[in-house]
Amino acid sequence: MKKSLGQVIENKENLIKDHKTSDSLTAVRTFGTNITNQKLILSPFISNNPIYLEYYADDIYTYLYSIETLHTAKFGYLKNQHDINEKMRSILIDWLVDVHIKFKLVPETLYLTINILDRYLEKNPLSRTKLQLLGVAAMLIASKYEDIYAPDISDFVFITDKAYDRDEIILMESSILKLLEFNVCTPSAYRFLERYCQIIESEDKNFTLAQYFIELTLLEYRMIKYPQSLLAASAVYLMHKVYNIIPEWPDELIIKSPYKENDLKVVSKEMCLLFQKARNSQLQVIRKKFLTQQFFQVANTTLIY
Structure with a gap:
């Protein structure tokens, strides 16, 4: 005999009541396991703050490591660009950082913008007269993906001093998405940096210095040859060197990342050189x-490495 919907619901509610205990880890529903109120037993260096999704974090970051080079430009792509060079790319990125600040966009938007910019240039020769257009269209796409409230197209028309109109930006946005086959999502160095610093409970100032190191790499074309997770790990390693934090690459990060200390030395030295050059660079944003x-005025940090 078929049961009514009301009877089914009542039976399930009774089943849940029978299994409910204040400290139970085995509260069961007929359609699955209830982990909402479970007391998760986490390793001592992992936060119990639910916003960090620690119950799933290892699986999430294992996946991110596996895909981080899937949608990135390959170093050397500028050889195929006949009207754009490394210096023009750096000048554009310096300006995009300024736009990013003015629009008060989230950090991830900046990294995704540069990723989209490089991937488009890798696949499509472009006139230098369209380079700024590519930059604003890339930031428009990135902000739509990362920010709650993306700037309007009219904001980008204004920020370029009306060098491009609304239709040109829309056409470039469409061209980018088609060429990249709408594959926009990719993990950034900033996201990995957050993870590493959260694991070791870095102070805000320490995190910010490491963030400065990875943002300086955005300007340098040659740095795209390194995976984003390696850039983030090397930034943490260099930050620990600068602030004399021992060990420079803690056991927690050896366990929770694919890197050992020797993997980080070459990249951290390159970051150190970028930091030293930044003071006298023409690109100051x-x-x-x-x-x-x-x-925290970390750009004034005394660097001894």
């Missing part, structure tokens, strides 16, 4: 950003 109180 990133350095000025990290000279503000908001970023």
Whole structure:
């Protein structure tokens, strides 16, 4: 005999009541296991803050490591660009960082913008007169993906001093998405940096110095040859060197990342050189950003390495 919907619901509610205990880890529903109120037993260096999704974090980051090079440009792609060179790319990125600050976008938007920019240039020769257009269209796509409230197209028309109109930006946005086959999602160095610093419970100032190191790499074309997770790990390693934090690459990060200390030395030295060159560089937007109180003035840090 078929049961009514009301009877089915009542029977399930009774089943849940029978199994409910205040400290139970085995509360069961007929359609699955209830883990919402389970007391998760986590390793001592992992946060119990639910926003970090620690119950799933290892699986999430194992997946991110596996896909981080799937949608990235390959170093050397500029050889195929006849009207654009490394210096033009750096100047554009310096300007995009300034736009990113003015629009108050989330950090991930900046990294995704540069990723989209490089991937498009890798696949499509472009005139230098369209390079800024590519930059604003890439940031428009990235902000739609990462920010709650993306800037309007009219904002990008304004920020380029009306060098491009609304239709041109829309056409470039469409061209980018078609060429990249709508594959926009990719993990950034910033996301891995958050993970590493959260594991070792870094202070905000320490995190910010490491963030400065990875943002400086955005300007350098040659740095795209390194995986994003390696850039983030090397930034943490260099930050620990600068602040004399021992060990420079803690056991927690050896366990929770694919890297050992020797894997980080080459990249961290390159970051150190970028930091030293930044003071006298013509491209000053990133350095000025990290000279503000908001970023603990870490660009003035004395570097002994």
